[in-house]
Amino acid sequence: MAIARVALPVAVDKIFDYWIPEGLAVTTGTLVRVDLAGRPLAGVVVDVGAASAAQSGSLVPLRELVSELAPLPPDVLALAGFVAEYYQAPLGQVLALALPPLGEAGAARVDRRAQPMALSARGRLELPARLPRAPRARELHARFAAAPGGVLDADALQALPDSLHAVRRAWARAGWIEPAASPADPASRSRVELNAGQLEAAAAIEAAASGFQPVLLQGVTGSGKTDVYLAAAAAAIARGRQVLLLVPEINLTPQLERRVLAALPGRRVVTLHSALAAGERRHRWQEAAEGRADLVLGTRLAVFTPLPRLGLVVVDEEHDPSFKQQDTVRYHARDVAIWRARDRRVPCVLGTATPALESLHRAQQGRYAWLRLTQRAVVPAALPPLRLVPDRSTKSGEGMGEPLQAAIDARLERGEQSLVFINRRGFAPALLCSACGWQPGCPACSARLVVHRDAGVLRCHHCGHAEATPRRCPECGNVDLLPLGHGTQRLEHALAAAFPKARIARIDRDSMRRKGSFAALHGDIHAGEIDILIGTQMLAKGHDFPRLTLVGILGADNALYSADFRATERLAALLLQVAGRAGRAQLPGEVIVQTSFPTHPLFVALADHDYDAIAATLLAERRVAELPPFAYLALLAAEAPDRAHVDDFLGRAHAAGTQVLAQTGAGVELFSPVAAALARRAGMERGQILVRCAQRAVLQRFLGRWRTELAGLARRRVRWSLDVDPIGFA
Numbered sequence: 155m156a157i158a159r160v161a162l163p164v165a166v167d168k169i170f171d172y173w174i175p176e177g178l179a180v181t182t183g184t185l186v187r188v189d190l191a192g193r194p195l196a197g198v199v200v201d202v203g204a205a206s207a208a209q210s211g212s213l214v215p216l217r218e219l220v221s222e223l224a225p226l227p228p229d230v231l232a233l234a235g236f237v238a239e240y241y242q243a244p245l246g247q248v249l250a251l252a253l254p255p256l257g258e259a260g261a262a263r264v265d266r267r268a269q270p271m272a273l274s275a276r277g278r279l280e281l282p283a284r285l286p287r288a289p290r291a292r293e294l295h296a297r298f299a300a301a302p303g304g305v306l307d308a309d310a311l312q313a314l315p316d317s318l319h320a321v322r323r324a325w326a327r328a329g330w331i332e333p334a335a336s337p338a339d340p341a342s343r344s345r346v347e348l349n350a351g352q353l354e355a356a357a358a359i360e361a362a363a364s365g366f367q368p369v370l371l372q373g374v375t376g377s378g379k380t381d382v383y384l385a386a387a388a389a390a391i392a393r394g395r396q397v398l399l400l401v402p403e404i405n406l407t408p409q410l411e412r413r414v415l416a417a418l419p420g421r422r423v424v425t426l427h428s429a430l431a432a433g434e435r436r437h438r439w440q441e442a443a444e445g446r447a448d449l450v451l452g453t454r455l456a457v458f459t460p461l462p463r464l465g466l467v468v469v470d471e472e473h474d475p476s477f478k479q480q481d482t483v484r485y486h487a488r489d490v491a492i493w494r495a496r497d498r499r500v501p502c503v504l505g506t507a508t509p510a511l512e513s514l515h516r517a518q519q520g521r522y523a524w525l526r527l528t529q530r531a532v533v534p535a536a537l538p539p540l541r542l543v544p545d546r547s548t549k550s551g552e553g554m555g556e557p558l559q560a561a562i563d564a565r566l567e568r569g570e571q572s573l574v575f576i577n578r579r580g581f582a583p584a585l586l587c588s589a590c591g592w593q594p595g596c597p598a599c600s601a602r603l604v605v606h607r608d609a610g611v612l613r614c615h616h617c618g619h620a621e622a623t624p625r626r627c628p629e630c631g632n633v634d635l636l637p638l639g640h641g642t643q644r645l646e647h648a649l650a651a652a653f654p655k656a657r658i659a660r661i662d663r664d665s666m667r668r669k670g671s672f673a674a675l676h677g678d679i680h681a682g683e684i685d686i687l688i689g690t691q692m693l694a695k696g697h698d699f700p701r702l703t704l705v706g707i708l709g710a711d712n713a714l715y716s717a718d719f720r721a722t723e724r725l726a727a728l729l730l731q732v733a734g735r736a737g738r739a740q741l742p743g744e745v746i747v748q749t750s751f752p753t754h755p756l757f758v759a760l761a762d763h764d765y766d767a768i769a770a771t772l773l774a775e776r777r778v779a780e781l782p783p784f785a786y787l788a789l790l791a792a793e794a795p796d797r798a799h800v801d802d803f804l805g806r807a808h809a810a811g812t813q814v815l816a817q818t819g820a821g822v823e824l825f826s827p828v829a830a831a832l833a834r835r836a837g838m839e840r841g842q843i844l845v846r847c848a849q850r851a852v853l854q855r856f857l858g859r860w861r862t863e864l865a866g867l868a869r870r871r872v873r874w875s876l877d878v879d880p881i882g883f884a
């Protein structure tokens with residue numbers, strides 16, 4: 155009897171055996187449906203063999219094949235195998251990442267792409283009169299007005315909130331909108347001219363096309379890195395190959411998709427990300443897997459997409475922490491992309507203005523080719539001058555100093571746009587009783603509650619707990635409770651008070667909760683309908699606003715106090731990226747940073763836009779401290795409702811690790827168990843053990859054995875995880 159060994163998406167690190175019913179064609183890579191303890195699951199066959207006599211009695215059959223998807227090819231199975239081993243994760247969970255969401259049994263539905271739509275002549279004539287009394291219609295109308303060429307493409311239509319879909323259907327029935335040529339159709343395409351630096355970089359990537367070659371493409375913001383990738387992509391596709399282009403965020407894909415389509419006329423481009431409807435994602439995955447898609451543009455999960463003709467891998471904004479998954483399988487999509495490129499013997503381009511120190515170090519060692527773009531692509535657009543001004547926010551109470559206010563005023567006079575950046579949402583990060591010093595904390599976390607004045611609540615940003623803002627102090631009865639510090643909402647109030655005529659928009663997770671609202675606002679900003687933008691890091695990257703000439707940065711000092719050793723690296727990357735938003739087109743820009751530490755080396759280097767100097771300082775510190783990229787880390791994290799259970803588990807984990815070390819030899823440092831920086835979250839006590847080693851292979855050997863021991867130690871009430879190459883220590 156033949157048996158299939160099946161990897162299933164469950165947390166135990168185990169492969170499950172099923173016998174193969176007569177007539178089912180099952181090979182390695184086949185997708186199958188099975189029952190596991192009465193639960194129907196889909197999994198991937200990783201091996202086919204003969205059952206031993208001892209087993210065969212207890213085995214159950216496969217239920218059926220997943221007919222709507224082709225088997226996973228050997229290279230994707232190998233990729234998943236590497237990820238499972240390296241990141242210490244169950245193979246079944248890794249393979250689940252490689253698959254699109256499956257439909258119900260037998261439902262091999264293929265969604266057709268929505269057709270791009272535009273306002274018809276009749277719609278343009280008849281609609282405006284109806285808009286004043288119809289807010290939803292007004293919103294849809296604004297989206298059409300803001301869309302490039304007045305055309306909403308398939309993705310934009312799909313991203314509409316449910317309330318607007320009804321309006322759209324009514325308009326289609328009334329003949330107010332009609333199918334339109336997508337703005338990416340040949341007639342409206344514009345070819346991009348590369349400058350000398352870009353041409354050189356594109357040529358260097360093309361020259362590496364015949365084998366594995368990691369390339370760090372480091373270019374200042376606005377230097378046109380994207381045009382270089384797209385030229386390299388066009389060349390690869392012209393050779394009959396497929397291209398994988400990874401981006402950190404879903405928010406960035408619609409804009410980039412438009413640029414990609416414009417640069418690759420007649421080519422099939424598909425986007426893949428987790429926000430797509432299941433059927434649509436399956437359909438696009440299939441196009442990639444069958445070799446029909448020329449370019450796949452996607453977020454980190456797209457790194458596992460089967461691509462039979464893969465010829466080039468590009469990771470845009472390679473330093474971005476969102477490439478690292480923070481739960482289940484804790485993989486880093488950039489590092490997985492590099493492994494995949496090596497396995498498939500194709501070049502892998504890592505693009506960024508601010509390389510991760512790991513990537514920079516490898517480039518400096520000569521392990522990566524290192525290409526640099528030092529000029530901004532638009533000729534008059536120099537990097538904006540950056541001014542450090544003293545932070546007097548505690549005195550003025552509302553966050554903004556005189557110089558920033560004056561600069562915003564000047565922009566309003568000239569009809570230009572300003573962006574005020576503060577990486578903290580809410581009204582104020584804490585509430586304080588002026589009499590006794592009481593501050594409300596979260597009942598479930600070791601964290602203070604954030605003041606959200608618009609909603610009249612205090613909210614925990616770690617677990618979502620919310621409670622009404624108290625009228626008086628529960629400790630002393632004092633009614634004078636003061637919001638402490640600044641968040642985006644408070645800044646919005648302050649700006650509205652200082653500039654009553656300005657049109658102000660706030661962009662953070664609270665204001666952008668509704669699907670598609672970001673896209674609509676994006677259109678408003680482009681159309682010049684907004685004077686002052688208030689933004690968190692949602693707004694830091696990838697957006698080009700031609701009339702934006704001032705960027706003010708508040709609260710930058712916070713990262714200097716962080717316990718996370720990567721905080722300064724991230725701050726530098728973030729600030730340079732935000733600064734890069736100013737003056738990207740014809741108008742010159744300016745950046746103002748408010749800080750209490752104007753002589754801090756980080757800010758001084760920042761004022762010169764000198765990421766190299768910042769990176770050199772940080773690398774020197776990391777070398778002394780034996781931190782990445784000069785060492786490899788892994789983190790065992792554990793949590794349980796009771797501190798005693800966490801301590802007990804970590805104590806035994808440490809003892810087991812010490813024993814494993816006695817066998818696997820020297821070189822691995824096992825640190826003592828400590829509480830996590832956020833010691834309690836959502837009612838769970840949290841602790842961790844850090845592991846460090848100078849050699850990756852030695853660390854891997856240790857982790858593999860230690861994990862086996864840990865699985866045996868686990869108690870029901872303790873949740874634990876191993877994070878290899880962790881990027882945060884929260």
Ligand SMILES: [Zn+2]
Pocket residue numbers: 587588589590591592627628629630631632
């Ligand atoms: Zn009090």
Ligand SMILES: [Zn+2]
Pocket residue numbers: 596597598599601614615616617618619835836
């Ligand atoms: Zn909480």
